[in-house]
Amino acid sequence: MAYENARRWLPGALLASTLMVSGCSSSQAIEGVVRPKPGEPLLESLPGPMPGFGPFDSYSDALLSACSLILSKPNANAGRVGDQDFQLRWRISNEYCAWLYYTPERKYEMSMLTDQHKLDDLNGRRSCLLPSSVDDSRYPQDSLKYIFALHNHPYGSTISRDDIRLIVAEGAQHGLEIHTKDGVSQLSIVAFFSNRATEPSCDGFHQYIPSTHQILRWTKTENQWRCKQTGRVDWHADGKRFSITETNAACFSKGEP
Template sequence: MAYENSRRWLPGALLASALMGSGCSSPQSIEGVVRPKPGEPLLKSLPGPMPDFGSFDSYSDALLAACPLILSKPNATAGRVQDQDFPLRWRISREYCAWLYYTPDHKYEMSMLTDQSQSDDLDRKKSCVLPPIVDDQRYPQGSLKYVFALHNHPYEAQLSRHDIDAIVRKGKLHGFDFEARTAKNKKEQVQLAVIAFFSNSSDLKNPSCDGFFQYIPLAGQLRKWTRTQDTWLCQQTGTVRWLSSEDFRIENKTAPCQNSTEGAP
C-alpha cells in the first residue's frame, strides 16, 4: 500500500474513534476471517475451504466470486483518494488475504480469510500477511495447488514491492505453474499470481468490484484489470525486471496485455 497517512490530519475525536475501530481495542470476530489470538505469533496456515464460497471449474469464475466477498468485509475499502473523508477511512482500513487453490477434484476453491498484519514503525502503511499453506483436511497434505494470493487494496493502488517479493517467495515454495484440467477435460497450464482487488465506490457498505492489480511472475508483467459494465479490460502497467534472486526493479510500461516472459525471475 503506497498511500502514507498522518495522524495530524485527523481531529482528536475522530482519531480516537478510528483507533478504537482499527485494532487498539480487542478486534471483533468477522465471519470467514481467522486471526491469531492476542499475543500469539502470526498464523502459519489458513483453513480451507471458505464456507459457502463454492467450488468452480475455472479460476476466472472463482476469482470474480472472490472479489465482492473480500471487498465486503469491514473497512476493506476506503473509497477514492480525493474524497474529503478519505484520510480517516484509510486510517481504519484493513487488508484481508486468502489463497485461491486447486484441489485433487479439479475444482478451484478459496481458503478462509485472515487480516493479520504488520505495520511499519510510523504506522503509515499496512499489509495483510498471507500464510504460506492452506490446510484443507479433505485432501492429503501437499496435494493442493496454489493459484492466486488474493488480497484487497483499500484504494486503487498499484501492487507494492512487498506484494511482488512475497509472491515470488511463495512461488519458490509451491512452484510457479501447474497443469490443471478444464471442465471439458482438457489440460491447461495455470500460473501463480498475486491479485489485489479494489473498489472506487462511495458506498462502503456495498462496494462494487471495480478491478484488480495482478502480477504473474512467469509473465514478468504488472497488469491492471478494470471493469466497465460487463466487460473486463486488461492493461500492462509495468515490467518487473529481476537483477538477482533477491533484488528487482519496476519499469513503468503502458501497453496492451500479452503473453510474455519479459522480466520473469
C-alpha cells in the first residue's frame, strides 16, 4: 500500500519540483526580457528593437512571430482549465508584455519584453505592467508609431478589464488610429494563448480595439485563421466606467490577423 501511494504521489511531486525550479525564472535573466533590478522603480520605457526579431514588412507577420516568441518564454502558458496540474502551472505562470511599433523606415518592429508585474489576487497571479513608450536609439522617440500592446494570457482567458483600461489610456497618449504604408491601423491590445501546457504553439489571441469597441477572438485551425467578435465595450457618460456585452458575431476582417 505504501509503495502504491508513493507511485501515485511521485509524478506530481516531480512535476511540482520541476515547475517550482522553472518558476524561479522570473528573478533570473531571460533572453530578450528586461526588468528593473530589486529596489529600482518600474521601467518607464522598453528598449527596442528585440534582437534577432524582424524587421517585418507587414504587421500580421510581426504579430504572429511575436505570438510564438512570447509563448516560448518560461511559464508563459498554463494550458487549459481542467488540465492535469493546471492549478500548479497557473500559480507559477508569468505574463510578458511588449510593444509592436512602426518605424520611420516603414517597418514593423517589436520592443524587448518585460515581465515586471503586480500581484493581482490572493493566488499570486502576475499581471505584466507595460511601459508607455519604446526607446529605439535609431530614431527620435516621437517618430515611432504604436500599433499593438502585446502580452500573453497563460490560460487563454479573454481580454481583461485592466487590459481595456490600459490600452484606452495609451490611446490618449499615442492616438487610436495610426497612418502606415498599409493604410490606417487601429491601436489595440492583444493577448496571446496556447491550448497546450507543454510545447506551446500560437493557437490564437484575443484583441480589443478601442476605436471600434470590439473584443475579438482569433483562432488558428489547420493553418487557417478565423475571427469572431466575442464582446463589445460600451463606455458610460462619465468616460471612466464601462460595461461589456458578450456577443457572437462575425468580424469586420476578411479572415487574416
